[in-house]
Amino acid sequence: MTDTPIAVEVNCETGEVTERPLTAEEITAQQEAAAEAAVRQAEAEATAQAEADAKLSAQAKLAALGLTTEEIAALSK
Protein backbone atom coordinates (compact mmCIF):
# COMPACT_ATOMS: atom_id res chain seq x y z
CA MET A 1 0.00 0.00 0.00
CA THR A 2 1.31 3.41 -0.92
CA ASP A 3 0.69 6.75 0.74
CA THR A 4 1.56 8.66 -2.39
CA PRO A 5 -1.32 11.01 -3.21
CA ILE A 6 -3.25 10.25 -6.36
CA ALA A 7 -4.39 12.66 -9.05
CA VAL A 8 -7.67 11.74 -10.76
CA GLU A 9 -8.46 12.93 -14.28
CA VAL A 10 -11.78 12.32 -15.99
CA ASN A 11 -11.74 12.62 -19.78
CA CYS A 12 -15.19 13.99 -20.57
CA GLU A 13 -15.09 12.89 -24.21
CA THR A 14 -14.09 9.29 -23.66
CA GLY A 15 -15.22 8.75 -20.08
CA GLU A 16 -11.81 7.35 -19.27
CA VAL A 17 -10.67 7.90 -15.69
CA THR A 18 -6.93 8.12 -15.16
CA GLU A 19 -5.33 7.83 -11.75
CA ARG A 20 -1.66 8.55 -11.30
CA PRO A 21 0.58 9.19 -8.31
CA LEU A 22 1.73 12.76 -7.82
CA THR A 23 5.28 13.52 -8.86
CA ALA A 24 7.83 14.58 -6.27
CA GLU A 25 7.49 18.16 -7.49
CA GLU A 26 3.71 18.03 -7.11
CA ILE A 27 3.99 16.61 -3.61
CA THR A 28 6.37 19.41 -2.64
CA ALA A 29 3.95 21.97 -4.08
CA GLN A 30 1.08 20.35 -2.18
CA GLN A 31 3.02 20.56 1.08
CA GLU A 32 3.97 24.18 0.45
CA ALA A 33 0.36 25.02 -0.32
CA ALA A 34 -0.78 23.38 2.89
CA ALA A 35 1.72 25.40 4.89
CA GLU A 36 0.60 28.59 3.15
CA ALA A 37 -3.03 27.65 3.81
CA ALA A 38 -2.34 27.29 7.50
CA VAL A 39 -0.88 30.79 7.60
CA ARG A 40 -3.79 32.27 5.63
CA GLN A 41 -6.33 30.48 7.79
CA ALA A 42 -4.68 31.78 10.95
CA GLU A 43 -4.70 35.29 9.51
CA ALA A 44 -8.36 35.01 8.53
CA GLU A 45 -9.31 33.72 11.95
CA ALA A 46 -7.35 36.51 13.63
CA THR A 47 -9.07 39.11 11.47
CA ALA A 48 -12.50 37.65 12.20
CA GLN A 49 -11.77 37.55 15.92
CA ALA A 50 -10.55 41.15 15.90
CA GLU A 51 -13.73 42.23 14.13
CA ALA A 52 -15.88 40.33 16.62
CA ASP A 53 -13.98 41.84 19.54
CA ALA A 54 -14.35 45.34 18.11
CA LYS A 55 -18.09 44.80 17.65
CA LEU A 56 -18.52 43.66 21.25
CA SER A 57 -16.47 46.59 22.48
CA ALA A 58 -18.56 49.06 20.49
CA GLN A 59 -21.79 47.52 21.78
CA ALA A 60 -20.56 47.77 25.36
CA LYS A 61 -19.70 51.45 24.88
CA LEU A 62 -23.11 52.15 23.37
CA ALA A 63 -24.78 50.40 26.28
CA ALA A 64 -22.73 52.52 28.68
CA LEU A 65 -24.09 55.60 26.93
CA GLY A 66 -27.61 54.45 27.73
CA LEU A 67 -28.75 52.80 24.50
CA THR A 68 -31.08 49.84 24.92
CA THR A 69 -30.32 46.40 23.54
CA GLU A 70 -32.96 46.96 20.86
CA GLU A 71 -31.42 50.29 19.86
CA ILE A 72 -27.96 48.77 19.62
CA ALA A 73 -29.32 45.90 17.55
CA ALA A 74 -31.02 48.40 15.21
CA LEU A 75 -27.71 50.17 14.64
CA SER A 76 -26.11 46.88 13.67
CA LYS A 77 -28.53 46.24 10.81
Added chain:
Amino acid sequence: MAYTLISSQTLASSAASVTFSSIPSTYKDLVLRVSARSDSAGTFTYHKITFNGSASGYSQTYIYGNGSTAGTGLTSANTEIDGYYIPRAGATASTFSSDEYYIPSYLVAQNKPLSANIIRENNTTAADIYAYAGLYSNTSTISSIAFVPNAGNYVTGSSFYLYGIN
Protein backbone atom coordinates in the same frame (compact mmCIF):
# COMPACT_ATOMS: atom_id res chain seq x y z
CA MET B 1 -32.67 25.52 -19.57
CA ALA B 2 -31.68 21.89 -19.84
CA TYR B 3 -29.07 20.23 -17.64
CA THR B 4 -27.05 17.43 -19.24
CA LEU B 5 -24.65 15.41 -17.12
CA ILE B 6 -21.32 15.53 -18.93
CA SER B 7 -19.33 13.53 -16.42
CA SER B 8 -19.09 12.70 -12.74
CA GLN B 9 -16.60 11.26 -10.34
CA THR B 10 -17.26 9.91 -6.86
CA LEU B 11 -13.99 8.99 -5.22
CA ALA B 12 -13.52 5.37 -4.26
CA SER B 13 -10.26 6.29 -2.56
CA SER B 14 -8.65 9.55 -1.52
CA ALA B 15 -7.27 11.85 -4.19
CA ALA B 16 -5.07 14.92 -4.26
CA SER B 17 -6.94 16.42 -7.20
CA VAL B 18 -9.87 15.84 -9.53
CA THR B 19 -9.73 17.15 -13.07
CA PHE B 20 -12.37 17.19 -15.80
CA SER B 21 -10.53 17.29 -19.12
CA SER B 22 -11.61 17.41 -22.78
CA ILE B 23 -14.84 19.20 -21.85
CA PRO B 24 -17.01 19.10 -24.98
CA SER B 25 -17.72 22.32 -26.86
CA THR B 26 -21.41 21.60 -27.31
CA TYR B 27 -23.02 23.54 -24.49
CA LYS B 28 -23.70 27.15 -23.62
CA ASP B 29 -22.83 27.15 -19.92
CA LEU B 30 -21.31 24.77 -17.38
CA VAL B 31 -22.44 23.84 -13.89
CA LEU B 32 -20.39 21.98 -11.30
CA ARG B 33 -21.89 20.35 -8.23
CA VAL B 34 -19.34 19.26 -5.67
CA SER B 35 -19.56 17.63 -2.27
CA ALA B 36 -16.13 17.28 -0.72
CA ARG B 37 -14.12 16.80 2.42
CA SER B 38 -10.38 16.84 3.08
CA ASP B 39 -8.43 14.38 5.21
CA SER B 40 -6.01 16.99 6.57
CA ALA B 41 -5.87 18.11 10.20
CA GLY B 42 -7.96 21.10 11.20
CA THR B 43 -11.59 21.98 10.72
CA PHE B 44 -11.76 23.51 7.27
CA THR B 45 -9.81 24.17 4.12
CA TYR B 46 -10.76 25.23 0.63
CA HIS B 47 -10.72 24.18 -3.01
CA LYS B 48 -8.17 25.61 -5.40
CA ILE B 49 -9.98 25.71 -8.72
CA THR B 50 -8.17 26.29 -12.00
CA PHE B 51 -9.11 26.29 -15.68
CA ASN B 52 -7.05 24.89 -18.54
CA GLY B 53 -4.11 24.29 -16.21
CA SER B 54 -3.58 28.03 -15.90
CA ALA B 55 -2.15 29.53 -12.70
CA SER B 56 -2.92 33.21 -13.28
CA GLY B 57 -5.76 35.63 -13.92
CA TYR B 58 -8.19 34.71 -11.17
CA SER B 59 -10.09 37.09 -8.91
CA GLN B 60 -13.13 36.81 -6.71
CA THR B 61 -15.43 38.81 -4.50
CA TYR B 62 -17.43 37.02 -1.87
CA ILE B 63 -19.79 37.42 1.02
CA TYR B 64 -20.16 35.00 3.87
CA GLY B 65 -22.18 34.37 6.95
CA ASN B 66 -22.78 31.75 9.60
CA GLY B 67 -25.65 33.13 11.62
CA SER B 68 -23.50 35.08 14.04
CA THR B 69 -20.89 36.78 11.88
CA ALA B 70 -20.88 37.98 8.31
CA GLY B 71 -18.44 39.68 6.05
CA THR B 72 -17.00 40.18 2.63
CA GLY B 73 -13.71 39.52 0.92
CA LEU B 74 -11.82 40.22 -2.27
CA THR B 75 -8.96 38.34 -3.87
CA SER B 76 -7.40 39.59 -7.07
CA ALA B 77 -4.54 38.50 -9.34
CA ASN B 78 -4.69 35.09 -7.73
CA THR B 79 -3.32 31.78 -9.00
CA GLU B 80 -6.70 30.08 -8.63
CA ILE B 81 -10.28 30.54 -7.58
CA ASP B 82 -10.45 29.76 -3.87
CA GLY B 83 -13.57 27.81 -2.98
CA TYR B 84 -14.22 28.46 0.73
CA TYR B 85 -14.80 26.13 2.61
CA ILE B 86 -14.78 22.38 2.84
CA PRO B 87 -14.69 20.39 6.07
CA ARG B 88 -11.68 18.37 7.00
CA ALA B 89 -10.64 15.85 9.61
CA GLY B 90 -11.40 18.04 12.61
CA ALA B 91 -14.96 18.80 11.49
CA THR B 92 -17.95 16.66 12.42
CA ALA B 93 -17.45 13.16 11.01
CA SER B 94 -18.98 12.35 7.62
CA THR B 95 -19.89 15.95 6.82
CA PHE B 96 -19.14 17.24 3.35
CA SER B 97 -19.34 20.60 1.64
CA SER B 98 -22.18 21.48 -0.70
CA ASP B 99 -20.98 23.54 -3.66
CA GLU B 100 -22.44 24.81 -6.90
CA TYR B 101 -20.49 26.70 -9.55
CA TYR B 102 -22.03 28.30 -12.63
CA ILE B 103 -19.77 29.21 -15.54
CA PRO B 104 -21.66 30.99 -18.31
CA SER B 105 -20.44 31.24 -21.90
CA TYR B 106 -17.40 29.02 -21.41
CA LEU B 107 -16.84 28.87 -25.17
CA VAL B 108 -17.00 32.61 -25.84
CA ALA B 109 -13.74 34.45 -26.50
CA GLN B 110 -13.99 36.79 -23.54
CA ASN B 111 -13.00 36.75 -19.89
CA LYS B 112 -14.88 34.07 -17.97
CA PRO B 113 -17.08 35.07 -15.03
CA LEU B 114 -18.46 32.51 -12.63
CA SER B 115 -20.72 32.41 -9.64
CA ALA B 116 -20.56 30.03 -6.73
CA ASN B 117 -22.47 29.10 -3.62
CA ILE B 118 -20.62 26.99 -1.09
CA ILE B 119 -21.90 25.69 2.21
CA ARG B 120 -19.55 24.23 4.78
CA GLU B 121 -21.84 21.86 6.56
CA ASN B 122 -20.77 20.98 10.08
CA ASN B 123 -23.93 19.25 11.31
CA THR B 124 -24.42 21.83 14.02
CA THR B 125 -26.69 24.80 14.45
CA ALA B 126 -24.11 26.95 12.69
CA ALA B 127 -22.90 26.38 9.16
CA ASP B 128 -21.07 28.73 6.84
CA ILE B 129 -22.32 29.90 3.48
CA TYR B 130 -20.19 31.70 0.95
CA ALA B 131 -21.46 33.36 -2.21
CA TYR B 132 -18.99 34.31 -4.90
CA ALA B 133 -18.61 36.41 -7.97
CA GLY B 134 -15.45 35.17 -9.65
CA LEU B 135 -13.55 35.99 -12.78
CA TYR B 136 -11.02 34.13 -14.88
CA SER B 137 -9.33 36.80 -16.97
CA ASN B 138 -8.61 34.70 -20.02
CA THR B 139 -10.41 34.59 -23.35
CA SER B 140 -9.66 30.94 -24.15
CA THR B 141 -12.38 28.31 -24.25
CA ILE B 142 -12.54 26.38 -21.00
CA SER B 143 -11.65 22.77 -21.78
CA SER B 144 -10.52 21.52 -18.40
CA ILE B 145 -11.36 22.27 -14.77
CA ALA B 146 -9.27 21.09 -11.83
CA PHE B 147 -10.13 20.92 -8.13
CA VAL B 148 -7.36 20.63 -5.54
CA PRO B 149 -7.85 20.83 -1.77
CA ASN B 150 -5.46 23.39 -0.37
CA ALA B 151 -4.53 21.00 2.39
CA GLY B 152 -4.53 17.22 2.32
CA ASN B 153 -6.50 15.00 -0.03
CA TYR B 154 -10.17 14.65 -0.89
CA VAL B 155 -11.59 11.75 1.09
CA THR B 156 -13.43 8.73 -0.25
CA GLY B 157 -17.00 9.63 -1.11
CA SER B 158 -16.22 13.16 -2.27
CA SER B 159 -18.22 13.70 -5.44
CA PHE B 160 -17.84 15.94 -8.48
CA TYR B 161 -20.50 16.41 -11.15
CA LEU B 162 -20.10 18.44 -14.34
CA TYR B 163 -23.21 19.48 -16.26
CA GLY B 164 -23.65 21.23 -19.57
CA ILE B 165 -26.43 23.79 -19.99
CA ASN B 166 -28.26 24.60 -23.18
